[in-house]
Structure formats: C-alpha cells, structure tokens
Amino acid sequence: MYGLIEELYPICRSITGDGLRSTLRRIQQEIPIEIREVPTGTPVFDWTVPREWNIRDAYIKNAAGERVVDFRRSNLHVVNYSVPIRGRMPLAELKPHLHTLPDRPDWIPYRTSYYKEAWGFCLSQRQLDALPDGEYEVMIDSSLEDGNLSYGEYLLPGEYRDEILISCHSCHPSLCNDNLSGIAVAVHLARELADQPHRYSYRFLFIPGTIGAITWLSLNEDAIARIKHGLVLAGVGDPGRFCYKKSRRGDAEIDRAAIHVLEKSAHPFEIAEFSPYGYDERQYCSPGINLPVGRFSRTPHGTFPEYHTSADNLDFVRPEALAQSFAICRKILGLLENNQTYQNQNPKCEPQLGKRGLYRAIGGQADAGAREMAMLWVLNLSYGNHSLLDIAERSKLDFDAIEFAARTLRDHELLKECKQAAA
Amino acid sequence: MYGLIEELYPICRSITGDGLRSTLRRIQQEIPIEIREVPTGTPVFDWTVPREWNIRDAYIKNAAGERVVDFRRSNLHVVNYSVPIRGRMPLAELKPHLHTLPDRPDWIPYRTSYYKEAWGFCLSQRQLDALPDGEYEVMIDSSLEDGNLSYGEYLLPGEYRDEILISCHSCHPSLCNDNLSGIAVAVHLARELADQPHRYSYRFLFIPGTIGAITWLSLNEDAIARIKHGLVLAGVGDPGRFCYKKSRRGDAEIDRAAIHVLEKSAHPFEIAEFSPYGYDERQYCSPGINLPVGRFSRTPHGTFPEYHTSADNLDFVRPEALAQSFAICRKILGLLENNQTYQNQNPKCEPQLGKRGLYRAIGGQADAGAREMAMLWVLNLSYGNHSLLDIAERSKLDFDAIEFAARTLRDHELLKECKQAAA
C-alpha cells in the first residue's frame, strides 16, 4: 500500500483533468476499475459538471528571473483550478493572490478555487517573507476547457445483488494521508475480496470529492437502492487513533458493525456522531439519498496540523498505520458478510448440548467456558429475528465467538439460517 | 417592572376580594386585561367558588390598649381568609391562633385558611416572646360573604388561532417574589408582544392560585385545545439560578424550547422534572387537562428561606434579576414563534451553495464557518418533518443560528416552509 502511495504522490490531481486520469490508470493496474468520463456541462442534480482543468507549469519569477515559487517543485504551489495568467506586477498587487500559513512558516497550504474563476499561489510564510518589494513575473500555464470529469468504478459481484459501497476521493494533489491512504486501502481491500468467497457485491468508487459523488449518484439513481452498507475511506494512514463517523441514520448496521469491531480491537478509537460536514458522506447521507454510509478515518480531517498542507507527505503516512486500517476495515466487512440471522430449532428449554459433545461432561465448575457461553447466547437469542450482531452486542461477546458458535450449532442442526430477504 | 412591584406590594390580596380587584385594575393601566367576576357558589369541576373575603383592620391589643400585632403595619399579620373576631382572651387561649417561625425569629410567616373557617395571626417569634401573660383584645374586621372571584385575562390575537398561555397567580398579599415578580414579567411580556408581529395568539391570565386556574379551566373548556404551549411564571425576581420545571408530558415543545434557551444562555440553571406539587401547573397538568405547560422560576418555591415570609420583600427582588427573567422568557417565546418546519427543495445531495454566494469560494481550509455549518445542518435535516428546534438540538448549534440559516436558505428558494397544520 505504501508503495502505491509513493508512486501516486507526485501527480498533480484535481477534480478533473489528466492528473486524476493517470491516477485512475495506475489503479487500473491493481484492480479492474472502469474509468468513466462525464462531459463538461452535464447536469447532476443541482450542479453541473465543470470544465476540465489541466496545468503544465507555473511560477513566480523575481527581478533576477529566478523562480522563487515553482510548480515543478510542488504542485501545491498553485491554487488548484487556477485560470491561466501571464504578466508582471509589483508585490503589492501580487499579494492578494498569495496564500500562506503564518502559524506553520515552513509549510505550503493547499487551496482550491473550483467554482470561481481565480488564480493564486500557495507558498510558505518563509518564502513570502523573503520576497523583496519590486516587480515579479507571474505565469500559470493552465487550461480550463470543456472536457470530462473522470472517475473509477469497480463492481465486484457477489452471491447477493445487494452491495457494499467503498468510496474514496481521489482528487487531491500531493497530499498523502488525504487521500492517497484511502485509495491504497480501498485498492487493497478490492484485491483481497476478489480472491475470497463473499456474499455481498462490492462497489468501489474512486471519485473527485463532492462533484464526483454527486455525479455518480445523479447518474446511478437506480443503483442506490442496492447499496445496503457503505464506507467512505479517507485519512487512514497517519498513526493517530481511529475515528468512525456514524451515518446520518446513526444506528445502521454499518454503524453498529464498525463500533463493535473497534470496541473489540485493542486500538484506541473515537466514535463521532454524524454531521453534514466532512467528505463524501455529505452526499451519500444527504436527506434524499440517506444511505447507510459511515466514514472510516484515523485522525479526522481538520484536526491535525498537517491537514491540507505540504506536511501531509510521505513521512506523515506510515505503512503500519495503513496495515492496521486495512485490518479493521477487513473485520468490519467480514462482520457484515457473516451477520446472519438464525432460528433456534429447539426453542423450548435448552437443547441437550452434552449428548452432542458440545458441553463439558463433568459438571460443578464455577464458570461455563467461553465457547459454551457463546453457544448459550446464540441459542437464547436466535429467535424472533436477532442477528448475530444483535447477539454479540447484548452478550458483550466478540462477534467472532458468536459467529463460531452459530456455525457449530448450525452444523448440529440446532440452528437454521433465516433466508436473506434482500438477497 | 420593579416599579410596578413597588406599587402593588402594600395591597392585601387574597383569592377573592378588593385587594385582588385593585391589583387587576392597576394591571389594566398597563395592558388591556378584562376583569372577570365569577359569583360565589359557582361549581367549577370538583370545587365551588368560595365566598368573597375582605378585610379592613385587625389587631391584638395588650392590657395597655397598645396594638402589639397590627394589620396596618403588615397585612401578613392576619391569617389570610380569617373570619371576623372581636373579643378578649388570656394569652394561653390566644396562642393556638398565633403562627411564628421559631427558626427565623424576626420574620412574619404567611398563612392562609381558605377552605376552613378559622382565624389567626402571624407574627415574628420575637413579638411572641415579648408578650407577657395576661388578657389581650383581639379584633379582625373582615367579612366573608357571597360575592365574586375576580381574575384578569388578556387575549392578544396573533396570526394563528393557536395560543400560548402565560399564567401567574395574583393572590398573595405583601410578598414580592411570590408572585409580584411573575405579574411584573407577564405584564412586560404582554406589552412587548403587543408591539411586535407574532404568529401565535397569547393568553395572559392573572388569577388567584389553584381556585383561579380551576375556575378558568372549568369555564373555558372549549378554549383548552387551542393552547399549544404555556408557561406558569412565578418567583422570577430573586437573584438565584433559573429553574424550569417540565410539563407533565416532559418532552413538549415548550419543555425543549426552555431547555434549549437555558442551555445556550450564560446563566446557571436547573431543569426539574414534573411533579404534581407547585403552582398552577398542578391544574394545567392534571391528567384530564394535560396541557404542555411548564413553570419558569428562579429559586423554586419552598427552597429559599424567605419563601412565604415577610422577608420576601422589596429588598429580596432585584431589577436586574427581573430583567434577566424577562429576557429568557422572551427568547423562549421567540423560539416557539420561529420554530418552523421546512422542506429541503434539493434533497438529493447538497445544493451548490457556492453559486448562490452562500459558500466560501476558496476551498481547503480546515473548518467550515459557523454560518456554513448551520446551513448544512438545516439542509440535511429539513426533510421528513424536523423542526428547526429538532435541528438545533441534534446539531448542538444555537437556535438563532439555525433559524438565521433557514431564512437565508428559504430566501434562496432552497427551503420551503411546511404549512402549519394547526394554524
């Protein structure tokens, strides 16, 4: 995963354009995504697909002709979606177009102007402070023209037509945690799931933030009802504690699954209530869409200083943090896969587990074993529509133990699987 | 408000009689209340309007003919509703008719005997201790005769026929916080509301405690269903922290509005669960009436030592405390007035706020502004019948911010007001 991030890091992505397109092509080498192109001007709900932005070079040159701000050194130096400009101006006139972070004088901020025609440069405060008054040459060799919005989509079919959505924004330029980390974990999940039996179908989206989600939802309204659970993956590569942000519903199965897995993990974590600000859960959880989509992150966006700066770089993201994030996601999806509902075939009193070899022969000890407790809980609650997650939650036992007990009991014909209504 | 209290303080009010009547006439100089007169003997639910009580003078004279207890010095000296008496008796015979507060030796208690024919005097413990044995002359020049129960009523019509009830008891003699403070704040609210546009109709009641509320409810059963929210105002002039006591329902809109306003205020406060003891919320929240009426007070009755004593005087009530109480009530009523429900006109994904000038043009900052957050919350939840108060509660934002955002969005045709069903 870290290697993929290293390869994608230098590319200047945006919500449209060749940087995004080449990122998708690189992903295509890992998993068979389809790359969709949606033409400029396409109406998507209240929005319109914007013109395509591409950039080749940009700089600010001082009186001596030296590039004092140089796009070739960091693509963050240009305000993303800047219109082309070429001219000379005194520093005073240039300054309103310059963005810095006075509190972090060595870092370059990341700024965008997608929906208002403007241009600008981002630079470190130290760079700005070093600029003497005088004339500067300003050049942005960009284009903003009719073209396409690109996104990647991979539908991995399963036993059910019901889908689990994994979505990550893929529009940020040289920023690692936000969101090359999400892309890397999603790619890795897709590869692993493709190799293993699974019940749900999985839909992976690699889309530009906001406009990409809106575009996909607008063009795929028929598919929305098939999405039973979803995760937005973003910022999963830093070493901070995990953060799961609940869906708008707040008690969806994905919410409960994620909370259960995090509670049973050894990692520190935080559960955040839904709020309408954030990543593309904003769109998936808009009121007329209202999908059960949560967001899985580590340190939430906007709460770490490196967020949206040049410090969100290859040092900030760590391979072991990615691996942990992957493992938690894997467990959440595994839980959803196995969250069956069974019916106790002997609901009147306990069945005699001993004669089936499922209960200790010598009685009198103070405690039931963990395996016996899990079986007793599954038998007691597998009646009247309690899922295995319901049982894990009420019993406070690990889902895996509950699920193992259920399989054992099913193999002894003490449980019967309820038909999956939605399959 | 404090001036009105000063004027009303000396009057000897009771649940009937000329003291109450003159109090209502003084209120009439401020707001156009109608003064109702309900004849003695009128059946009102399980009760009967009592005989009218009036008093002119009362005293206890010692052997030297000096007034040692004198109604002219404080009307609290006479047990309210005392029957007339004129006679001479030794101290031992008099003592069962004397009420004091041994713990507060300088204060005169306030006692009543509305529904049992009796007479008595209230005096300070020091006064009692100073009385030598011997003969005393006792005189209460009162009358208890068929007459009327008086109360004041002011219906301020609004855009809706639905009403908000503001009720305060007006039967206590020279006690300031209980309840000249409630009268003063209610009068001031009525004056202010009359000068401003308002949606609800407002009904102000200035009534004798218990029997007044029962009388009004009994004679106005048809009007009860129009009361959508209500507040009993009592004890709002002391400097203690605020106390809102919930209606019997416990989750009525008035309860939630009062709690929200207090939580967002800078003042200390307490939320009390409903209990069937207290002021006239006892009647409004009786099970067969069950109106959504809460009680707004500062230090609750019975929990401050000055309660029902001569120490509840003009020093105990403070103008700034009255002003704060008024301001909180005003905010609660304002919230009810503005607690509309809107429907998001673009419920699928977020509408594009930027093109309407409602969203910052330059992206990338860590936080959405407060104004943007309020708009996002309103858009996200204005679907499926969430009121603005629902949104304020879930978002934890101030109602005013939510309401401002809603008006902005409505002006941009992104929201539409739901028809007020009950209007």
Next chain:
Amino acid sequence: MYGLIEELYPICRSITGDGLRSTLRRIQQEIPIEIREVPTGTPVFDWTVPREWNIRDAYIKNAAGERVVDFRRSNLHVVNYSVPIRGRMPLAELKPHLHTLPDRPDWIPYRTSYYKEAWGFCLSQRQLDALPDGEYEVMIDSSLEDGNLSYGEYLLPGEYRDEILISCHSCHPSLCNDNLSGIAVAVHLARELADQPHRYSYRFLFIPGTIGAITWLSLNEDAIARIKHGLVLAGVGDPGRFCYKKSRRGDAEIDRAAIHVLEKSAHPFEIAEFSPYGYDERQYCSPGINLPVGRFSRTPHGTFPEYHTSADNLDFVRPEALAQSFAICRKILGLLENNQTYQNQNPKCEPQLGKRGLYRAIGGQADAGAREMAMLWVLNLSYGNHSLLDIAERSKLDFDAIEFAARTLRDHELLKECKQAAA
C-alpha cells in the same frame, strides 16, 4: 428456616433417587406439596428423563485397609451419578478419577457426571497429597437403573387463576447455600402466603436443576401461559449483598418490582442483566418459553469461593441472612399483589382534597407532607393505564406510600380500580 437446612444438610441428594425423594418428604411436613414421579426414558423436549441413581456407600482404602476417602464422612466425596465400581489399582491409575481444589487445599469440591457414565472421587488437596504410591481398593456401591425423576409441586390457589411461580433446585447434596437456603425460604413463603389473603395463585416447584425444570415445562405446557411472574430462589443464605438477575425480557413487572423493592430497602444490592447461564431461569427464559422469571440470590453462584465445595456448609449460611432474604421476597410478592391500576374519577384539575379531610387546612408551608405528595402523584398519574408501580417509579416514592395513598383515595371515591384484565 435454619433448622430445616440443618435437617436436610446430611442427605445425599441428586437429580434423581432416594435422597431427593426424602428431601421432598421432609418438605411435605411443612407444606402440602405433591411429589411427582416421572419415569426414566420419558422424553422431555430435547432431553430424556435419565435413569435413577442411588448410592449406599463408597470409599478408597489404602494398603492397610483404612478408608482414606469415605462417603460416610461426606457425600461430596463421590462424583454425583458415579457408576458402581469395585477394584484395586495403583495410585497412578486412580488419579484421573480424583478431583481436588489445589487453591483451597482443605476443601472438597462438588462434581457431577449426570449424562456421561463415569465414576470418580472428590477429596481435599491435602488428602491427595498424603496418599503414598501403591495399591488402593476402590468401591462405589451405587446403582443407575430405570426408575423415576421426582419433584415437588404445590399450587396455592388465589383469587386469580394467574400464577406466580417460585422455583428452586433441590438436587444438590451436602451444600447449604446452594440450595438448601432457597428451599428453606420458598417453604417459608408458601406457609406465610397460605395463611394470608392473596390475589394471585402461587406455584412452588422443588425440582432437580435443569432436567427438573425441563421436565416440568415439557409436561405442563398448558399451564405456562398462566404464569405471570416468577422467581428462581437460590443462594439466599450467605451474608453477601443481594443480587437480582433480570428476566430475559428485562423490563417485566417482576424485574421492576424486584428493583424497586431493593432500591427502597436499606440493603446493598446489585442488579444483573439477564444471561443464559445460571440456574433454572435458563429454562424458564429460553426463547420458546420466555417467561417473566427473574432470579433472586445473594452473592451469585460461582463468585464466592465456597461455591460448590464442602465449605458451603452450615457455617456459611446464617439465620439473619435467610430472614432478610425472606423479607425482601415477601415485599416483592406484596408489591405484585397490590400493583393495581386505578382511574382518577376527577381527572380535570385536582379534586378538592381539603373538603374530604385529606389536605392540611392551614396553607402556606413550604412543603407538602409525604402523604399529600403521594396522593397528588396517584391522582396525577392514575389515568391512561399507569399502575401503582409506574407511579412509584416516576415519583421516586416508595410503593407502600403510593399504595396507601391509592387506597385512601379509593375509599373517598376519587379513584376506581380498573378491572384486572387477566384475572
């Protein structure tokens, strides 16, 4: 109660056999239980009534012919349900059949092998350590033959056909708290209830654990629906704090009654959530039975070191602990008996309590009396189907005070009892 425990203590009980039978006969001297005999082989749900076990003698003799382990000294020395054995063997061969408690070297453990044919001895670790290598003579003079499973049943009819179930397991040999204490309290409850008027019918079961409950439920399916509340009594003689374990439903009337009584008692207590492990609540609360049956204990089974050892003896159980347990059970049953629902006959405003002599005549004091508060709460909530327990819970007043107030109000025709639907 303690005397009954002393008499029953020496008997070697099991889930079948003469020890159990003679225990039931001794109970019959106290209360008129019927002793039921269910033949070996009878199918009971998923189980089968086992063969009957009886034992006369058992020992391990050393080379010198001395009984080093002797059933006549403690019936715990034999694994309960051991098949007969007679033979000689070296210590190494004997050891797998010996059970000790290394952590409690002076105590004999209690072990059973009901459903697997096996034999064994239980002894203290010190006894085991003292055994030299060499040959031993082993003898268990038991029989495991077709016979009967015995249990005791006492139905005390009441005004209603609806029943309250009191169940206690009666199969443990020389163990006092587990469960001679439960037997003793149940017997005492039955005697006291028989002497007093009561509305519910009461069914007392003295049954072998697990198989006894399963047998009774299987043979009495028609009677199950009449059981409206139930308690499993076990481990009620130790001096530890009380523990009430909720029924599977968790909010049944018995759960709320037990919690209310414990909260209002002066004793320390714990409320345990339902779990499918424990005593016969496992069967009563199996999903297809799902009776509102809780468990009343003191220190829960398995959490005190004496549990299932020879240290659960006559010293461990204390008369005053039994008396407290009895008193709490008595109060819980009393609450259920009196938990009526009334209808306020004057629901609009408060009725005038004063004219009925139910309210103080002289007003103005800071507090209502406790008796007045209880009446106001009962009047306020006796509308729309709130039971007296509902009212006690909401008012936080003691059920007894609420119930007394309700009777007073009913006697004044202010309340009317709702017909008991299920009676």
